[in-house]
Amino acid sequence: MSLLVVLDHDRGTWSEANDEAMTAAHTLAADMGVQIDVALVGDGALDLSGQARAAGAAVVHVANHPMLTDFGPEAVGETIVQLIGAASPDAVMAVGTSRGNEILAQIAARMDLPFVANCMSVTPGDGAWSITRIQWGGSLLEDTTLVTDGPKLLTYGHHAVLAEAAPAPGAGIVEEFTPDLDGSLARTIVVDRDVQQAGVTLSTASVVVSGGRGVGSAEGFEQLEELADLLGGRVGCSRAVTNLGWRNHTDQVGQTGTRIAPEIYIATGISGAIQHWVGAMASKRILAINIDAEANMVVKADYAVIADLHKVVPAITAEIKRRKGL
Amino acid sequence: MNILVCVKRVPAPGSKINVTSDGMAVDAAHLGFTTSPHEECALEEAVQITERDGGQVTVLTLGPVEAEEQLRYAASVGAHKIILVPTDGSAWDPQRTASALTEAIQTAEEANNQPFELILFGNESADSGGFQVGVRVAHKLGRPIVNAIKGIDPSDCAVTARREIDAGFEVYNVPTPAVLGVKEGINLPRYPTMKGRLASKKAELTNAEITAKAGGQTLVRLHRPAEQASNTEILGTDESAAVAIVDILEEIGVC
Numbered sequence: 218m219s220l221l222v223v224l225d226h227d228r229g230t231w232s233e234a235n236d237e238a239m240t241a242a243h244t245l246a247a248d249m250g251v252q253i254d255v256a257l258v259g260d261g262a263l264d265l266s267g268q269a270r271a272a273g274a275a276v277v278h279v280a281n282h283p284m285l286t287d288f289g290p291e292a293v294g295e296t297i298v299q300l301i302g303a304a305s306p307d308a309v310m311a312v313g314t315s316r317g318n319e320i321l322a323q324i325a326a327r328m329d330l331p332f333v334a335n336c337m338s339v340t341p342g343d344g345a346w347s348i349t350r351i352q353w354g355g356s357l358l359e360d361t362t363l364v365t366d367g368p369k370l371l372t373y374g375h376h377a378v379l380a381e382a383a384p385a386p387g388a389g390i391v392e393e394f395t396p397d398l399d400g401s402l403a404r405t406i407v408v409d410r411d412v413q414q415a416g417v418t419l420s421t422a423s424v425v426v427s428g429g430r431g432v433g434s435a436e437g438f439e440q441l442e443e444l445a446d447l448l449g450g451r452v453g454c455s456r457a458v459t460n461l462g463w464r465n466h467t468d469q470v471g472q473t474g475t476r477i478a479p480e481i482y483i484a485t486g487i488s489g490a491i492q493h494w495v496g497a498m499a500s501k502r503i504l505a506i507n508i509d510a511e512a513n514m515v516v517k518a519d520y521a522v523i524a525d526l527h528k529v530v531p532a533i534t535a536e537i538k539r540r541k542g543l
Numbered sequence: 544m545n546i547l548v549c550v551k552r553v554p555a556p557g558s559k560i561n562v563t564s565d566g567m568a569v570d571a572a573h574l575g576f577t578t579s580p581h582e583e584c585a586l587e588e589a590v591q592i593t594e595r596d597g598g599q600v601t602v603l604t605l606g607p608v609e610a611e612e613q614l615r616y617a618a619s620v621g622a623h624k625i626i627l628v629p630t631d632g633s634a635w636d637p638q639r640t641a642s643a644l645t646e647a648i649q650t651a652e653e654a655n656n657q658p659f660e661l662i663l664f665g666n667e668s669a670d671s672g673g674f675q676v677g678v679r680v681a682h683k684l685g686r687p688i689v690n691a692i693k694g695i696d697p698s699d700c701a702v703t704a705r706r707e708i709d710a711g712f713e714v715y716n717v718p719t720p721a722v723l724g725v726k727e728g729i730n731l732p733r734y735p736t737m738k739g740r741l742a743s744k745k746a747e748l749t750n751a752e753i754t755a756k757a758g759g760q761t762l763v764r765l766h767r768p769a770e771q772a773s774n775t776e777i778l779g780t781d782e783s784a785a786v787a788i789v790d791i792l793e794e795i796g797v798c
């Protein structure tokens with residue numbers, strides 16, 4: 218009896234999402250009354266067995282095959298399907314990262330089983346499992362039931378669980394496994410990587426200065442750039458701005474953009490539509506600058522200034538320069 | 544290149560999402576509807592590819608009869624053919640949706656006497672966000688699929704696809720016929736022109752009645768997450784608030 222957790226890594230570098238996966242797994246496995254086994258696939262996987270053991274894994278399945286050196290959703294999905302055949306877990310889970318959801322979808326498609334993506338809480342039962350999952354990128358929740366004769370397949374929403382240290386290490390018995398992969402699965406294996414921008418990104422910045430339609434033009438963002446630079450932060454924007462062509466989509470905060478979690482989010486000329494808000498709500502503090510005191514962004518913010526952003530933003534920049542003697 | 548794009552009609556809520564009293568749907572009484580954003584970009588990509596290299600774009604949706612609105616919109620921005628798989632308006636689970644879409648695709652391909660060289664899905668739908676329909680359809684069709692695609696470059700017998708990862712991009716070279724899950728940001732979708740709007744009225748709509756059995760996931764109830772209480776502190780109503788703002792920035796150590 219086991220819960221199989223599909224862990225992620227980048228050529229032997231443990232993914233931060235694994236800590237969330239194992240935290241969620243401890244609760245779920247306890248509720249199911251089963252042990253936690255993990256699956257690690259590909260080059261460098263064996264090096265992570267110690268970490269998996271420390272995180273509470275009873276059995277560490279390490280899958281090796283020449284076709285698993287680089288990521289391929291079909292090859293990895295097929296590998297886990299074969300592992301499920303050999304180990305018969307009662308449930309299989311991952312964290313709902315881009316890869317996590319894709320691998321579970323591949324497993325579900327291959328086994329023709331239901332798959333519940335981005336769960337918040339899971340209550341196992343004898344027949345149906347009761348699950349609460351994320352819709353609308355987190356703006357809405359769905360209570361759902363999962364009924365299947367096969368293993369239950371699910372992911373937990375990325376960042377839906379706060380990672381905690383394992384209550385105790387597991388036995389960590391390493392079992393190597395070589396799947397039988399058809400050569401045709403090479404069709405979806407990564408052929409090249411284009412690694413870019415090191416340094417501060419929107420998702421890791423400690424300050425994000427964002428502009429919405431209220432900024433009025435692409436040029437209007439220069440004021441925001443200057444302030445963000447002074448604070449070592451990044452400029453963000455709303456989807457209205459992306460659609461107007463004022464900024465690149467890589468700057469977009471929200472459901473279909475980037476999720477941010479800065480120390481402070483300065484949202485200027487942004488109304489705070491729900492799809493924007495879900496991308497910004499993990500910010501530690503929010504300062505809204507808006508001419509409309511009723512705007513959702515203002516109502517939900519920690520601090521607000523009810524005024525024209527074109528006056529307030531340069532004033533902040535000037536005040537910082539004055540204090541720093543610049 | 545003949546391309547099929549599968550799109551979903553979704554409500555366009557503003558500052559909050561309300562749920563109907565039975566909890567089974569988003570209360571759309573005062574809302575407009577739109578095409579789920581990732582799919583809007585998938586359609587734009589398909590139109591750009593066929594404008595460059597020739598071919599046709601077909602758009603397929605499974606949804607209530609009102610989803611004709613999104614199909615007409617698709618025709619107004621460049622789709623050549625539109626197909627509706629009508630439902631009773633209830634939300635279909637992912638397995639059921641994938642079965643019906645697969646059948647509709649097979650029917651369309653038989654009528655065309657050839658497979659679509661490329662089928663595009665949105666990476667996930669904006670509303671239910673199941674992250675699986677495209678993968679299930681690709682598997683049923685026996686075709687390759689990769690998700691999270693933000694760049695497509697077709698060549699003979701293959702497409703080069705770029706997937707966004709934390710540190711940049713992964714590149715895939717997928718043989719056609721292929722399926723890709725596309726993400727917003729791959730392009731900037733165009734707005735319809737007057738000429739496009741007129742043409743869309745004349746576009747012939749194919750109705751594909753399909754029955755498919757329910758899968759193992761069943762919706763019980765939708766509800767809003769608990770809201771964080773907020774007590775907004777108003778720092779001022781003009782630029783003199785800059786002093787208080789910089790005090791805060793210093794206090795939290797970012798300045």
Ligand SMILES: Cc1cc2nc3c(=O)[nH]c(=O)nc-3n(C[C@H](O)[C@H](O)[C@H](O)COP(=O)(O)OP(=O)(O)OC[C@H]3O[C@@H](n4cnc5c(N)ncnc54)[C@H](O)[C@@H]3O)c2cc1C
Nearest residue numbers: 429430431455456457471472473486488492493508526669
């Ligand atoms: C499925 C779906 C997904 C979406 N995903 C996203 C997403 O990822 N990210 C996102 O941002 N949006 C997303 N949206 C769009 C979202 O619903 C809103 O349309 C968008 O966020 C609005 O952008 P905005 O706040 O800049 O514009 P508006 O709503 O037009 O607000 C402009 C604000 O600027 C203020 N203002 C105007 N002039 C000034 C001034 N001089 N000084 C100060 N304030 C001023 C106004 O009072 C107003 O509050 C999505 C929508 C859908 C349907």
